[in-house]
């Protein structure tokens with residue numbers, strides 16, 4: 001929670017939006033998830049063909065900020081210009097990802113990276129994710145200071161619940177590359 005507040009303050013100060021810090025912190029709504037990824041298990045003697053992989057497909061997070069902590073088993077990969085980069089972190093550190101809501105709120109100033117999880121080794125991976133969302137009923141909308149002729153509004157105001165419902169719907173699955181843009185892009 002403190003780290004979330006600290007980072008949001010730093011980001012807003014950087015954008016010259018100190019006057020919006022209280023508003024952004026006020027709408028905060030945290031969610032927590034614990035994930036257990038199973039290590040590859042060999043189901044017959046043939047290592048080449050019978051290794052099962054666990055993981056998570058490429059996606060962007062819909063929320064504002066995501067904090068990820070894991071055991072000693074790596075697996076997170078971030079896509080940078082089409083290339084998958086391994087994120088190797090120690091169990092004592094966090095990875096912080098910025099999500100689609102922050103991208104929309106900053107009218108595109110912040111990027112929400114595509115990431116996935118691939119487990120290749122035999123060891124299980126455990127990760128804890130803390131997601132900062134906005135409260136139900138709140139519409140995420142870029143402040144007017146970030147919208148002008150040179151920077152037209154990129155996303156329609158949206159509510160987190162609507163976004164979550166959309167990305168898990170048929171239409172959302174049909175637009176997996178950028179479901180967020182398909183939902184509220186202008």
Ligand SMILES: O=C(O)CCC(=O)C(=O)O
Nearest residue numbers: 035061068076117127129
């Ligand atoms: O387990 C991880 O490292 C990442 C999980 C993730 O990307 C997610 O839950 O959105």
Ligand SMILES: [Fe+2]
Nearest residue numbers: 059060061115
């Ligand atoms: Fe994610």
